Amino acid sequence: MKALTFAVRNSKEILREPLNLALGIGFPVVVLLLLSMIQANIPVELFAIDNLIPGIAVFGLAFISTFSGMLIATDRGTSFLMRLFTTPLTASDYIMGYTLPLLPMAVLQIVISYIAAFFLGLAINLNVLVSIVVLIPAAIMFIGFGLLAGSIFNEKMVGNICGAVLTNLTAWLSGAWFDLDLVGGWFEGVAYLLPFAHAVDASRAAISGDYASILPHLWWVIGYAIVIMIIAIIVFRKKMSSDQ
Amino acid sequence: MIAIETTKLTKKFQTKTAVNSLNLSIKQGELFALLGVNGAGKTTTIKMLTCLISPTSGDAALHGHSIISNPHGVKEKINVSPQETAVARNLSVKENLELIARIYGFDKKATAIKVKEMMTTFSLTEVSKDKAKTLSGGMQRRLSIAMALITDPKILFLDEPTQGLDVISRRELWTVIEKLKGKITIILTTHYMEEAEALSDRIGIMSAGKLKATGTVSELMRKSNTKTLEEAFVSLATKEEVEY
Numbered sequence: 001m002k003a004l005t006f007a008v009r010n011s012k013e014i015l016r017e018p019l020n021l022a023l024g025i026g027f028p029v030v031v032l033l034l035l036s037m038i039q040a041n042i043p044v045e046l047f048a049i050d051n052l053i054p055g056i057a058v059f060g061l062a063f064i065s066t067f068s069g070m071l072i073a074t075d076r077g078t079s080f081l082m083r084l085f086t087t088p089l090t091a092s093d094y095i096m097g098y099t100l101p102l103l104p105m106a107v108l109q110i111v112i113s114y115i116a117a118f119f120l121g122l123a124i125n126l127n128v129l130v131s132i133v134v135l136i137p138a139a140i141m142f143i144g145f146g147l148l149a150g151s152i153f154n155e156k157m158v159g160n161i162c163g164a165v166l167t168n169l170t171a172w173l174s175g176a177w178f179d180l181d182l183v184g185g186w187f188e189g190v191a192y193l194l195p196f197a198h199a200v201d202a203s204r205a206a207i208s209g210d211y212a213s214i215l216p217h218l219w220w221v222i223g224y225a226i227v228i229m230i231i232a233i234i235v236f237r238k239k240m241s242s243d244q
Numbered sequence: 245m246i247a248i249e250t251t252k253l254t255k256k257f258q259t260k261t262a263v264n265s266l267n268l269s270i271k272q273g274e275l276f277a278l279l280g281v282n283g284a285g286k287t288t289t290i291k292m293l294t295c296l297i298s299p300t301s302g303d304a305a306l307h308g309h310s311i312i313s314n315p316h317g318v319k320e321k322i323n324v325s326p327q328e329t330a331v332a333r334n335l336s337v338k339e340n341l342e343l344i345a346r347i348y349g350f351d352k353k354a355t356a357i358k359v360k361e362m363m364t365t366f367s368l369t370e371v372s373k374d375k376a377k378t379l380s381g382g383m384q385r386r387l388s389i390a391m392a393l394i395t396d397p398k399i400l401f402l403d404e405p406t407q408g409l410d411v412i413s414r415r416e417l418w419t420v421i422e423k424l425k426g427k428i429t430i431i432l433t434t435h436y437m438e439e440a441e442a443l444s445d446r447i448g449i450m451s452a453g454k455l456k457a458t459g460t461v462s463e464l465m466r467k468s469n470t471k472t473l474e475e476a477f478v479s480l481a482t483k484e485e486v487e488y
Contacts (some may be wrong), residue, residue: 001346009332009450012333012339017334074333078328079330080330082326083330085296086319087319088316169314
């Protein structure tokens with residue numbers, strides 16, 4: 001109950017920042033529209049809507065990390081978190097309170113991107129639903145990135161790291177904007193050691209109905225999500241006690 | 245009845261001793277001011293008494309609950325208004341108060357009653373729907389103290405409550421604090437002499453982690469053979485031997 005109270009507060013803090021809504025929901029949809037316009041004029045297979053939407057959805061999730069990281073960093077910076085540490089809230093209340101509100105937001109963000117994709121010609125079928133579900137581990141992973149960044153860095157640095165570095169990493173190494181096979185070599189190797197391209201490929205496999213190809217990619221994402229979340233929780237707890 | 249009793253309370257950070265063998269006794273209903281320059285150990289003392297950090301050695305009992313063996317019991321008896329204005333920025337005044345009441349386990353009905361009471365007491369009713377970040381510095385401090393009092397604490401910690409406020413906001417806050425005198429035990433840290441003189445029943449002078457002297461304003465002036473609290477503070481804070 002206490003965790004829920006705290007989670008509701010965190011939801012309000014995030015949703016009441018107009019920039020969050022503009023970046024989190026508006027920006028991925030704008031990118032989707034722009035790339036679809038390019039596709040309409042110069043047909044490129046990569047920018048076909050069923051190829052494009054998983055990449056856009058994963059790219060959009062990077063903003064969820066920024067929301068989560070900024071909120072925690074701000075709470076630390078303003079001593080709000082210190083005030084809460086003197087209350088009967090427990091460590092698990094904080095972690096649940098900071099992570100739970102982000103999951104429905106991430107799902108909502110994905111769904112809005114997919115709804116925009118429907119208007120651009122994405123077929124409405126069961127595969128689309130599976131494709132959305134497949135992105136949930138990626139959403140948890142990005143929430144973990146935010147928790148980790150917010151626990152370590154101040155507000156400005158979280159903005160730089162999550163807002164710039166992570167979004168760029170996601171954009172460049174996910175295969176959302178260009179075919180990683182075309183670059184090949186070490187670049188492709190590095191990209192497939194990271195989770196972003198796997199998240200996109202798993203979702204693309206789902207949308208194309210190639211269910212057998214989902215799990216090999218999804219395991220990478222699930223693995224990263226678990227590891228990042230565990231590290232984030234350990235660092236959060238450790239960093240908070242040292243901040244005090 | 246004794247509200248706070250510390251026994252050789254000590255906190256060391258690596259090579260630095262922030263608080264050195266503090267022995268202090270504060271009566272229930274007393275307003276006790278901890279006076280000292282920056283780095284004297286006031287905030288570290290408050291952090292130990294509010295269970296934010298553990299002492300290196302020694303102990304303290306707050307209404308009979310040890311900060312070491314029963315921090316949960318301590319947390320239920322106290323509340324804190326931290327040095328920085330620790331409010332939830334995007335929540336309204338009313339929502340900030342509700343948040344704290346709910347975290348302490350108040351049900352909806354009790355929360356509504358307490359929120360109304362606090363908003364009346366602290367003249368916050370007119371701004372109840374305003375977001376905390378839009379309030380003036382003085383109003384934010386007032387909200388911060390209201391958030392600390394909504395849980396009916398037995399002991400209230402005010403860590404430099406008027407730091408950075410203009411003269412008028414400071415005086416308004418003094419009026420608020422004066423109204424609380426006698427009702428609950430208040431520990432106030434400040435480095436403003438006039439604030440300690442105007443508000444406190446007794447003053448403790450801290451310097452370099454040690455409690456150099458305690459007493460009423462007149463007792464401190466008598467001990468130091470000085471005519472003002474400022475002179476007494478300078479004399480006692482710079483004195484080598486510890487005198488209680």
